[in-house]
Amino acid sequence: xxxxxxxxxxxxKAPEHFLSREGIKTVxxxxxxxxxxxxxxxxxxxAAGAAVPVALAQGNPVPPEGGDPNILNLPEHATGxxxxxxxxxxxxxxxxxxxxxxxxxxxxxxxTQASVSFAPLQSLFGIVTPSGLHFERHHQGWWDIDPSKHRxxxxxxxxxxxxxxxxEIMRLPAVSRFHxxxxxxxxxxxxxxxxxxxxxxxxGMLSCSEFTGVPxxxxxxxxxxDLKNGKFVLAEGGEGSAMTRTIPMSLITSxxxxxxxxxxxxxxxxxxxxxxxxxxxxxQGVSWVKYLRRIExxxxxxxxxxxAIHYIDLQPGGLHRQYTNLQECKSVVTxxxxxQVLLDKGFYNITGLAWSxxxxxxxxxxxxxxxxxxxxxxxxxxxxSKALTRFNIDWVWDGKAAIIxxxxxxxxxxxxxxYQQLRAVRGTRSIYHNNAIQSxxxxxxxxxxxxxxx
Amino acid sequence: xxxFRNAWLAVLAICLAGTAYAQSGKFPGVGREATPxxxxxxxxxxxxxxxxxxxxxxxxxxxxxxxxxxxAHCHGVFGxxxxxxxxxxxxxxxxxxxxxxxxxxxxxxxxxxxxxxxVATVSTLWDYINRAMPWTNxxxxxxxxxxxxxxxxxxxxxxxxxxYTLSDKNIAEVQARMPNRNGMTxxxxxxxxxxxxxxxxxxxxxxxxxxDCATEPKVASFLPDFARNAHGNLAEQxxxxxxxxxxxxxxxxxxxxxxxxxxxxxxxAxxxxxxADNKAAIALTAKxxxxxxxGMTNKIVGPSFADIAKKHAGKADYLTGKIKAGGSGxxxxxxxxPQSIGDADAKAIAHWLAAGAAR
Numbered sequence: 001x002x003x004x005x006x007x008x009x010x011x012x013k014a015p016e017h018f019l020s021r022e023g024i025k026t027v028x029x030x031x032x033x034x035x036x037x038x039x040x041x042x043x044x045x046x047a048a049g050a051a052v053p054v055a056l057a058q059g060n061p062v063p064p065e066g067g068d069p070n071i072l073n074l075p076e077h078a079t080g081x082x083x084x085x086x087x088x089x090x091x092x093x094x095x096x097x098x099x100x101x102x103x104x105x106x107x108x109x110x111x112t113q114a115s116v117s118f119a120p121l122q123s124l125f126g127i128v129t130p131s132g133l134h135f136e137r138h139h140q141g142w143w144d145i146d147p148s149k150h151r152x153x154x155x156x157x158x159x160x161x162x163x164x165x166x167x168e169i170m171r172l173p174a175v176s177r178f179h180x181x182x183x184x185x186x187x188x189x190x191x192x193x194x195x196x197x198x199x200x201x202x203x204g205m206l207s208c209s210e211f212t213g214v215p216x217x218x219x220x221x222x223x224x225x226d227l228k229n230g231k232f233v234l235a236e237g238g239e240g241s242a243m244t245r246t247i248p249m250s251l252i253t254s255x256x257x258x259x260x261x262x263x264x265x266x267x268x269x270x271x272x273x274x275x276x277x278x279x280x281x282x283x284q285g286v287s288w289v290k291y292l293r294r295i296e297x298x299x300x301x302x303x304x305x306x307x308a309i310h311y312i313d314l315q316p317g318g319l320h321r322q323y324t325n326l327q328e329c330k331s332v333v334t335x336x337x338x339x340q341v342l343l344d345k346g347f348y349n350i351t352g353l354a355w356s357x358x359x360x361x362x363x364x365x366x367x368x369x370x371x372x373x374x375x376x377x378x379x380x381x382x383x384x385s386k387a388l389t390r391f392n393i394d395w396v397w398d399g400k401a402a403i404i405x406x407x408x409x410x411x412x413x414x415x416x417x418x419y420q421q422l423r424a425v426r427g428t429r430s431i432y433h434n435n436a437i438q439s440x441x442x443x444x445x446x447x448x449x450x451x452x453x454x
Numbered sequence: 455x456x457x458f459r460n461a462w463l464a465v466l467a468i469c470l471a472g473t474a475y476a477q478s479g480k481f482p483g484v485g486r487e488a489t490p491x492x493x494x495x496x497x498x499x500x501x502x503x504x505x506x507x508x509x510x511x512x513x514x515x516x517x518x519x520x521x522x523x524x525x526a527h528c529h530g531v532f533g534x535x536x537x538x539x540x541x542x543x544x545x546x547x548x549x550x551x552x553x554x555x556x557x558x559x560x561x562x563x564x565x566x567x568x569x570x571x572x573v574a575t576v577s578t579l580w581d582y583i584n585r586a587m588p589w590t591n592x593x594x595x596x597x598x599x600x601x602x603x604x605x606x607x608x609x610x611x612x613x614x615x616x617x618y619t620l621s622d623k624n625i626a627e628v629q630a631r632m633p634n635r636n637g638m639t640x641x642x643x644x645x646x647x648x649x650x651x652x653x654x655x656x657x658x659x660x661x662x663x664x665x666d667c668a669t670e671p672k673v674a675s676f677l678p679d680f681a682r683n684a685h686g687n688l689a690e691q692x693x694x695x696x697x698x699x700x701x702x703x704x705x706x707x708x709x710x711x712x713x714x715x716x717x718x719x720x721x722x723a724x725x726x727x728x729x730a731d732n733k734a735a736i737a738l739t740a741k742x743x744x745x746x747x748x749g750m751t752n753k754i755v756g757p758s759f760a761d762i763a764k765k766h767a768g769k770a771d772y773l774t775g776k777i778k779a780g781g782s783g784x785x786x787x788x789x790x791x792p793q794s795i796g797d798a799d800a801k802a803i804a805h806w807l808a809a810g811a812a813r
Contacts, residue, residue, distance in 0.1 A: 096694055096695070097693065099690055099691060099692055099693060099694060099700070100693060101691075103686075103691065105685065106684060106685055106686070107684075110537065110538050110539075110754050111538060111745070111746050111754065112745065113743075113745070113746060114539070114589075120691070122691075122692060123692065123693045139586075140586065140589065140592065141743075153488055153492065153493070153496055154488075155488060155493050155496075155497055156497075160487045160488075161487065161488035161492075161493050162485045162486065162487060162488055163485065163486060163487075163488045163492060164484070164485045168483075168484045168485055171481075171483075171484055172481060172484060193675040194675040194676050194677055195677075196677075196685065197677055197681075197682075197684075197685050197688060197703075198685070198688060198691065200691065201685060219485075221480075222479070222480070222481060222484070222485055223485075231649045232649060234499055236496075236499065240586060240589075240592040240593075241585070241586040241592065242498070242585040242586060242592070242593070244499060244581075244585070248645065248646055248647030248649050249647070249649070250646070250647035250648060250649065251646050251647055282646060283646060293496065294496050294497070296497065296499065298501070298505075300501055300502070300503060300505075301501075301502075301649075301650075302499060302501055302502075303501070303502045303574070303575045303577060303578050304499075304578065304581065304582075305578055305581070305582040305586070308572075308573055308574060308575055308578040308638075309569050309572050309573050309578060309582075312572065312638065314559065314567070315639075316560075317560055318555065318556070318557070318559035318560030318561075318637070319559075319637060319638070319639050320559075320572065320634075320637055320638050320639070321638075321639055321640070321642045321644065322574075322638040322639065322640055323640050323644075323645045323650060324642060324644035324645070325644060325645055325646055326643075326644040326645065326646050328644070328656065335696075335697065335698060336697070336698055339688035339691070339692070339700055339701050339703070340688075340692060340698040340699065340700060340701065341698055341699050341700070341701050342697070342698050343697070343698060343699065348697055349697065357646070358646075363662075365662060365664065369671070370668070370670075370671025371667060371668045371671055372666060372667055372668055372670070372671065373664070373665055373666065373667070374662075374663070374664045374665070374667070403671055403673075407660075407662065409662055414656055414659075415659075415660040415661060415662045416660065417658045417659075417660040418660065421658055421660050422658055424658075425657050425658045426657070426658070427562075429562070433644065439671075441673060441676070445707070445708045447701050447707060447708070448698075448701075449676055449677070450676065450677065451673045451674075451675065451676045452673075452674050452675040452676075453671040453672060453673055453674060454671070454672050454674035
C-alpha cells in the first residue's frame with residue numbers, strides 16, 4: 001500500500017491489528033537519535049528549577065484605545081431582531097462548534113463499513129456524550145431500520161420461545177440508567193509506544209449516555225427461561241454481520257443488562273443500533289449488540305467470531321485470554337491534552353474522565369510532574385456505577401514543562417496502573433484492555449504532546 | 455334478583471376475559487410464542503460443541519470454486535491478502551496441528567496474527583462464514599457452500615487434505631487438528647461472572663502512592679516530527695473557544711498561528727458544490743457496497759473511482775456492462791464479482807464515472 005512510506009507508528013488496519021512493526025521501529029529510532037534526550041532534558045531542567053515566581057500574563061489585556069471593541073461597540077445581536085422559534089425543528093450545535101466532530105483515525109482501516117470513529121473527548125463537558133458525537137464501531141456498516149418491522153426473539157433454554165414487536169417492548173416497565181460504553185480496543189494503538197496525537201484518538205472509543213429500556217431479565221422471565229442451567233446468553237444483531245456475543249447470566253439476573261431503545265432522552269441513533277440494542281454495563285462495547293434481534297439462552301459459551309478470533313488478548317508466552325469482557329478502572333485528562341496549545345501561563349482547570357466496569361469511582365489523583373507527586377482531584381456529581389465520572393483540579397501553569405497524568409481508583413480498591421506495571425504482566429501485544437495511565441507533556445511553548453514516560 | 459344476576463354475569467365475563475391473557479402472566483398482551491418456522495429462520499448460531507450445526511457437507515474442491523468467485527476479491531486467492539482485512543491463513547505449521555498451540559504466537563518478532571493462528575474452535579469459522587459472508591452479501595451462501603469454503607480454508611492451512619469433504623459427521627475430527635485449539639485461557643479476572651471459574655483477583659495490582667513516588671520521569675516515547683500532521687490539522691479538531699486551542703500542525707512546532715486568529719472550523723469551510731446527480735451516484739455506490747472495494751481517490755481492492763473515470767472517460771455503456779458482469783484483468787488479477795444491481799442504478803453510477811466521478 002502506498003502509505004507504507006509515511007509510516008509513523010500510528011494505526012493501520014482494523015483496530016484489532018494496529019501495531020505496525022515498521023512504525024514501532026521508526027519511533028524508537030527517532031527517539032534514539034536524541035529527540036528523547038532533548039525533551040527529557042527540558043523536563044528535568046524545569047523540574048529542577050523549582051517554583052520561581054513568574055509574572056503571569058493577563059490573558060485579556062486592555063487595548064491601547066482604552067477598551068475592548070467587543071464591549072465598546074454593540075454587536076448586531078444586541079441591536080437587532082433575532083430568529084424565531086422552530087427555525088429548525090431539530091436544533092443543531094452553534095456553527096462555531098463545527099470543529100467538534102467524531103473522526104476516523106487516518107489509515108486505521110481500509111473500508112468505512114468495518115471501521116471506527118472516535119468521540120472528541122477533548123471538547124466534551126460533564127459525563128454525557130451528545131448522541132451525535134457518540135463513537136462508532138461498525139463491523140459491516142450501519143443501517144436505519146424501520147422500527148415497525150423490527151422483531152426481537154428469545155429462544156433456547158426457555159419454556160416457550162417468544163417474539164416481541166417494538167410496540168410491545170416499549171409497553172413494558174422501563175428503567176433509565178447512565179452507563180459508559182468503551183470499546184475493548186480503546187487505547188490499543190498505544191500498547192507499545194505513542195502512536196496517535198490526541199485524546200480523541202487515544203481514548204475516543206468511549207462514550208456515556210442515559211439508556212432507557214427493559215431489563216433483559218424481565219423478558220427472559222416472560223419466556224420462562226431456565227435461569228439455573230442457562231448460564232450463558234447469546235445476543236445477536238439483525239444487521240449483515242449478525243454480530244453475536246456471549247453474555248454471562250449472572251450479570252443478567254442482577255438486573256443490570258438492559259434491552260434499550262432510548263438514549264439521552266430520545267431513541268437510539270441509527271449508528272448506535274436504532275431501534276434496539278443491548279446495554280451490558282461495565283462490559284466492552286462489542287457485547288452491546290446493536291440492532292438486537294435475538295437472545296438465546298444456553299448452557300455453554302458460544303465462541304463467536306468476536307470472542308474467538310478478535311477481542312482475545314494475547315499474553316506473553318503465546319496464550320490468548322478469552323472472554324475478557326470487563327473494562328477495568330481507567331481515567332484520562334481530557335484538557336489540557338495532546339495536540340492542544342495553552343494560550344498563556346496562569347490558572348487552568350485540569351479536567352478529565354474516570355470510569356470502572358466494576359462499580360463506582362472512589363477517587364482520582366492528578367500529577368503534573370510525571371507521576372512523582374499526586375494531588376486528589378474533585379469528583380463532580382453524579383458519581384454513578386459503571387458510568388463516566390468527571391473530575392477537576394486547579395492548576396497554575398508557570399510556563400515550565402510539565403507532565404500531566406491522572407490515576408483512578410474504583411470502589412473495589414483497584415488502582416489504575418502505569419505502563420510499566422501493565423506491561424510487566426501483559427506485555428505489549430494484548431491489543432485489548434489497555435487501561436494504563438496517560439501522560440501529556442506540556443511544553444514551554446504551550447503545546448501539549450502525547451508521551452509515554454519511563 | 456335480575457340485578458344481582460346481571461352483576462354476577464358481569465363478574466363472570468371479566469374472569470373469562472382474564473383467562474384469554476393468563477398465558478402472558480405478569481404482562482398480559484405483551485409478546486407471543488414464536489413459531490417453529492420463525493425460530494428456524496433466525497436461530498443460525500453454531501456452538502463449539504456443534505449444537506446448531508446443520509447436516510451437510512462440502513469438499514475442498516467445491517470450496518475453491520466458491521472462494522475464487524465470492525471471497526478472493528477481499529481475502530486474496532490464498533486467504534493471505536492484507537489489502538482489505540487481516541490475512542486469514544498463514545503462520546501455522548504441521549507441528550502446531552500436532553500440539554494444538556501455534557508456536558509463532560509466542561514470538562515477539564513475528565509480524566502478524568492470521569485468523570487460523572488465533573482461532574481455537576472450527577465452529578467459529580463455520581458460524582461466521584454462514585452468518586456474515588460474503589461481506590457485501592451476507593447469508594447468501596448455501597449450507598454446502600459454507601462447508602466447502604470452511605474446508606478450503608482448512609486445506610490452505612494444512613489442516614485437511616486436498617481431497618477432503620467436510621461434513622457434520624467429521625467436523626469433530628477436524629476440531630482435534632485445529633492448530634491453536636489449546637491456545638485459549640479463561641483463567642483471568644475479566645469475565646464479569648463466575649461461569650468460567652477464573653479468578654476474582656486482578657492480574658495487575660498498582661498502589662496509589664501520593665508523594666515522591668517514582669524516580670524522575672523520562673520521556674520514552676512520543677510522535678516523531680514527520681507524523682505531526684498525520685491526523686490532519688489538530689487546530690481544526692479543537693473548539694475555537696476555551697482555555698486552549700488545537701495546535702496548528704500544518705506548521706512546524708512553535709510556529710503556531712496566534713491564538714487571536716483561530717483556525718476556521720473545517721466543516722464551515724466553503725466546499726465546491728457537487729451536482730445533485732453526483733451526490734445521487736455517490737449515494738448509490740454506498741448503497742450497493744461498491745465502496746467496500748473502491749475508494750473515491752484511493753485504491754482499496756479495486757481501483758479508485760477517480761482512476762476508473764480517467765481510464766474510461768465517456769464510456770458509460772462499457773462501464774454499465776462491467777458493473778453488472780464483473781471481470782478481471784483490466785486493473786490486475788483480482789476479480790470483481792458480478793453485481794446484483796438494477797439497470798437504472800448501474801447506469802447512473804456508470805454515467806457518473808464516465809463523466810469524471812466528481813464529488
